[in-house]
Amino acid sequence: MAARHPRNIELLLLVLSLGVAMAAYASVGLAHDAVLPTDMATYGAGLAGLFLVAHLALRRLAPDADPVLLPAVTMINGLGLAVIHRLDLAGADRARRLGNIAPTASAPAQITWTAVGVVLFVLFLVVVRDHRILQRFTYTALLAGIVALLLPLLPVIGTTINGARIWIRFAGFSFQPGEIAKLVLLVFFSGYLVAKRDVLALASRRVAGIDLPRGRDLGPIIVAWAASLAVLVFERDLGTSLLFFGVFVALLYIATERRSWLLIGIGMFMSGSFLAWTMFGHVQQRVDIWLHPFAERNIRGDSFQLVQGLYGMGTGGLLGKGLGQGRPDIVPYAKTDFIVAAIGEELGLTGLMALLIVYAIIVQRGLRTAVAVRDSFGKLLAAGLAFSVALQVFVVVGGVTRLIPLTGLTMPWLSYGGSSLVANWILVAVLLRISDASRRPAPPPAAPIDDAKTQVVRR
Amino acid sequence: MNAPVRRLAVAVMVLFALLLLNVNYLQVVRASSLHNDSNNPRLILEEYSRQRGPILVGGKAIASSVETNDRLKFKRTYSDGRLYAPATGFYSLIYGATEIESTANTILSGTDDSLFVRRVMDLLTGEQPKGGSVQLTLSSAAQKAAYAGLRGRRGAVVAIQPATGAILALASSPSYDPNVLSSHDSAAIRAARSKLTGDPRQPMLNRATRRTYPPGSTFKIVTATAALESGKFQRDTPVDNAGSLDLPQTSTNLPNFDGQACSADGTATLEDALKRSCNVAFGKVGLDLGADALVSQARKFGFNTTVEIPTPAAASRIPTDLNPPQTAQSAIGQFDVRATPLQMAMVVAAVANRGVLMAPHLVQEVRAPDLSVLDRTRPKELSTAMSPQTASTLTEMLVTVVEQGTGSNAKIDGVRVAGKTGTAQQGGGKKPHAWFVSFAPAQDAKVAVAVVIEDGGGAAEVSGNQLAAPIARDVMRAVLGR
Numbered sequence: 001m002a003a004r005h006p007r008n009i010e011l012l013l014l015v016l017s018l019g020v021a022m023a024a025y026a027s028v029g030l031a032h033d034a035v036l037p038t039d040m041a042t043y044g045a046g047l048a049g050l051f052l053v054a055h056l057a058l059r060r061l062a063p064d065a066d067p068v069l070l071p072a073v074t075m076i077n078g079l080g081l082a083v084i085h086r087l088d089l090a091g092a093d094r095a096r097r098l099g100n101i102a103p104t105a106s107a108p109a110q111i112t113w114t115a116v117g118v119v120l121f122v123l124f125l126v127v128v129r130d131h132r133i134l135q136r137f138t139y140t141a142l143l144a145g146i147v148a149l150l151l152p153l154l155p156v157i158g159t160t161i162n163g164a165r166i167w168i169r170f171a172g173f174s175f176q177p178g179e180i181a182k183l184v185l186l187v188f189f190s191g192y193l194v195a196k197r198d199v200l201a202l203a204s205r206r207v208a209g210i211d212l213p214r215g216r217d218l219g220p221i222i223v224a225w226a227a228s229l230a231v232l233v234f235e236r237d238l239g240t241s242l243l244f245f246g247v248f249v250a251l252l253y254i255a256t257e258r259r260s261w262l263l264i265g266i267g268m269f270m271s272g273s274f275l276a277w278t279m280f281g282h283v284q285q286r287v288d289i290w291l292h293p294f295a296e297r298n299i300r301g302d303s304f305q306l307v308q309g310l311y312g313m314g315t316g317g318l319l320g321k322g323l324g325q326g327r328p329d330i331v332p333y334a335k336t337d338f339i340v341a342a343i344g345e346e347l348g349l350t351g352l353m354a355l356l357i358v359y360a361i362i363v364q365r366g367l368r369t370a371v372a373v374r375d376s377f378g379k380l381l382a383a384g385l386a387f388s389v390a391l392q393v394f395v396v397v398g399g400v401t402r403l404i405p406l407t408g409l410t411m412p413w414l415s416y417g418g419s420s421l422v423a424n425w426i427l428v429a430v431l432l433r434i435s436d437a438s439r440r441p442a443p444p445p446a447a448p449i450d451d452a453k454t455q456v457v458r459r
Numbered sequence: 460m461n462a463p464v465r466r467l468a469v470a471v472m473v474l475f476a477l478l479l480l481n482v483n484y485l486q487v488v489r490a491s492s493l494h495n496d497s498n499n500p501r502l503i504l505e506e507y508s509r510q511r512g513p514i515l516v517g518g519k520a521i522a523s524s525v526e527t528n529d530r531l532k533f534k535r536t537y538s539d540g541r542l543y544a545p546a547t548g549f550y551s552l553i554y555g556a557t558e559i560e561s562t563a564n565t566i567l568s569g570t571d572d573s574l575f576v577r578r579v580m581d582l583l584t585g586e587q588p589k590g591g592s593v594q595l596t597l598s599s600a601a602q603k604a605a606y607a608g609l610r611g612r613r614g615a616v617v618a619i620q621p622a623t624g625a626i627l628a629l630a631s632s633p634s635y636d637p638n639v640l641s642s643h644d645s646a647a648i649r650a651a652r653s654k655l656t657g658d659p660r661q662p663m664l665n666r667a668t669r670r671t672y673p674p675g676s677t678f679k680i681v682t683a684t685a686a687l688e689s690g691k692f693q694r695d696t697p698v699d700n701a702g703s704l705d706l707p708q709t710s711t712n713l714p715n716f717d718g719q720a721c722s723a724d725g726t727a728t729l730e731d732a733l734k735r736s737c738n739v740a741f742g743k744v745g746l747d748l749g750a751d752a753l754v755s756q757a758r759k760f761g762f763n764t765t766v767e768i769p770t771p772a773a774a775s776r777i778p779t780d781l782n783p784p785q786t787a788q789s790a791i792g793q794f795d796v797r798a799t800p801l802q803m804a805m806v807v808a809a810v811a812n813r814g815v816l817m818a819p820h821l822v823q824e825v826r827a828p829d830l831s832v833l834d835r836t837r838p839k840e841l842s843t844a845m846s847p848q849t850a851s852t853l854t855e856m857l858v859t860v861v862e863q864g865t866g867s868n869a870k871i872d873g874v875r876v877a878g879k880t881g882t883a884q885q886g887g888g889k890k891p892h893a894w895f896v897s898f899a900p901a902q903d904a905k906v907a908v909a910v911v912i913e914d915g916g917g918a919a920e921v922s923g924n925q926l927a928a929p930i931a932r933d934v935m936r937a938v939l940g941r
Binding site for chain 1 (some may be wrong): 497
């Protein structure tokens with residue numbers, strides 16, 4: 001049954017996702033220059049090479065891992081590259097019209113970061129042969145996560161871009177450590193909750209059918225809540241704040257199986273949001289933009305980006321204008337936060353729904369891994385990783401489509417940005433590592449205990 | 460721990476379902492309202508990314524789109540902006556479009572249904588889509604003569620080819636330069652527009668088609684037509700020769716402009732009354748005919764209806780519930796009778812065209828970007844305003860106005876010109892408007908003209924002849940090439 005081997009399925013799906021990426025690239029070139037891009041073959045070969053490296057690494061290092069995750073990620077990554085390239089062309093055209101020097105193209109950098117992401121993906125699989133090793137670094141991860149979160153607040157290397165202080169800059173590179181912090185903090189959450197789940201699951205009183213935790217066990221959630229608020233207040237990063245707290249509460253619920261934690265978490269989230277809304281102007285402004293984007297006071301200023309994105313998606317309609325034929329470049333930050341609006345405009349509802357479904361597949365595959373894996377740490381980590389992708393997609397797409405207030409987060413694997421892309425390639429490596437463990441055929445049953453030799457059991 | 464993960468999976472699916480529902484709402488339910496929102500710059504960018512077709516007069520483009528280096532690819536440029544503004548209108552980023560730029564917009568922008576096949580071809584061949592062109596009926600010589608003759612005074616000139624209704628000149632003064640409104644700099648457009656709208660001389664008002672004036676004595680042509688058509692009057696029928704008419708039911712009188720009798724030798728014919736523009740005689744004729752006959756005749760000339768050339772012109776009016784004194788005043792183009800210069804040109808054009816009123820029109824033909832003809836305006840009859848006999852008689856009477864009467868300044872050597880002066884009282888102490896309407900050559904008219912100069916007249920009937928007739932003459936000469 002060689003054909004049913006997960007890696008063979010994966011290879012087939014990879015060809016498909018490479019096809020999507022190349023078709024997108026070709027259609028951008030056709031729309032812009034009316035001819036196929038001259039570097040089509042080189043680009044295709046390069047992309048195929050990268051995908052193949054990841055695939056071969058899996059064949060060797062995680063042969064039983066889920067076959068859908070990698071193709072889904074490469075499809076999103078490839079589509080993102082085409083859209084970023086398309087926006088590069090629009091930027092260069094604009095500069096030429098105005099007689100300015102063309103801005104540095106983003107797509108080559110994104111290709112480089114994709115390569116770095118794939119290298120780190122392979123490196124992770126090489127170094128970490130068993131995900132349970134990560135549990136040993138629970139508290140190291142906490143420290144690393146906190147340092148990573150605090151780095152942007154430091155003078156000199158910390159940088160404020162567009163009002164959010166979430167960047168560090170050194171040696172000419174800027175990096176968002178929050179993306180790495182997301183990963184290491186997930187390791188910490190999982191390790192910590194595995195250790196403490198029994199205590200946290202203890203009930204004190206039963207109120208209205210819900211078992212309330214003991215007061216003294218509220219410590220961790222209060223710390224997580226306070227830290228999230230701190231991120232919001234000091235770094236003005238609404239999205240990251242929401243993401244961390246949401247994932248923490250979800251993991252707490254999974255670890256303890258206590259619904260009370262969910263209710264407490266949601267209550268704390270609501271009260272925290274309300275507090276932030278009453279106290280901080282920038283939060284009030286976000287809410288105002290969300291509720292009244294078309295108001296005269298907002299439309300040319302604060303809500304310009306949101307409204308232009310909505311116009312773009314409205315113009316795209318059912319089938320879109322076609323890649324390279326709309327005007328997604330009108331929307332500020334179309335390559336990063338608003339790449340979803342660009343896809344909605346040029347690929348239409350059809351393209352956007354397809355994209356969302358690919359994300360949903362990734363999330364469900366991740367959660368399925370969490371269900372299948374045997375150890376608690378792996379369960380929590382896989383569920384946390386998958387849920388973080390889901391929450392991030394929800395927060396970004398919901399923000400851009402005005403379902404919820406807009407926050408500043410990138411679309412995993414899709415948006416332009418090195419830190420996000422690299423971190424999310426590592427994220428999928430971790431998921432695949434856990435998936436490999438969960439799907440590995442059970443070892444042949446051990447010899448009956450009576451026949452076995454006496455062993456010294458070590459723990 | 461699997462049960463909570465499964466529940467989480469359900470929750471995640473709910474989140475994704477919400478996203479999918481919301482993008483469906485945005486891109487299906489709200490798609491067209493978002494796309495067509497006036498704040499959506501994509502609409503304008505799309506429109507400006509196509510080369511808008513030219514508006515042509517003769518073989519020359521008077522409005523064309525030239526490529527620029529800014530965000531909007533093409534800029535609308537008018538080669539003789541002020542001269543042709545009443546015909547072309549403007550095409551502005553902020554204020555939309557007017558006149559032909561507005562009425563022929565779908566052709567010019569290339570979005571018209573008749574260009575659909577062409578657009579599909581462009582899509583397949585990768586050719587830049589372009590707009591079609593609109594050829595106007597204007598004669599550049601007549602238009603220049605008209606605009607130059609106005610010399611910046613407030614007024615308007617309309618010239619029509621009587622046999623077809625083709626508009627040969629459509630001038631309004633003072634005019635404005637549509638180039639300042641088609642700029643790509645919003646601040647500059649706003650400033651230019653507020654300067655134009657703040658100007659008390661109203662340069663953006665299209666006086667040729669949008670402003671109605673009391674037609675004064677030029678309306679006597681309508682009254683004379685009604686008189687001849689009634690059968691009660693002939694060219695030589697004697698009319699009231701008094702210097703003043705006692706209006707029934709009132710204590711006021713209607714005097715001739717100089718208070719003197721119409722004819723010094725004691726009797727005056729209908730022809731004399733027209734030649735000397737006698738108010739008393741025409742007031743009496745109006746009373747004899749009655750309000751209904753007068754109103755019905757005016758209607759046949761186009762009063763109380765809206766014509767589209769294709770931009771709709773203001774409707775010229777004659778009240779339909781006239782009592783006798785009002786009838787007498789209306790018969791000489793006073794009281795509440797109002798007419799656009801276009802309307803008065805239509806009146807003389809109908810006389811010139813043996814009584815048949817042709818629909819006035821400004822667009823001659825419409826061509827696709829590849830210059831194939833999409834549409835050519837065919838002359839259309841609006842109404843029969845009078846019998847050919849009446850038209851012929853009236854023409855001879857109007858020739859005497861120019862050759863022996865009040866319209867002497869419209870004479871052209873070697874051409875018989877038919878015409879009529881007018882000095883329309885405005886009341887309220889304002890100076891009267893000076894009018895002149897004419898056509899030539901009298902028996903085989905090639906051009907009919909109406910000229911009005913606002914507040915230009917003195918008290919006397921001569922002002923129409925002094926101020927307006929020379930302009931009419933120049934326009935007729937430009938068309939006739941003499």
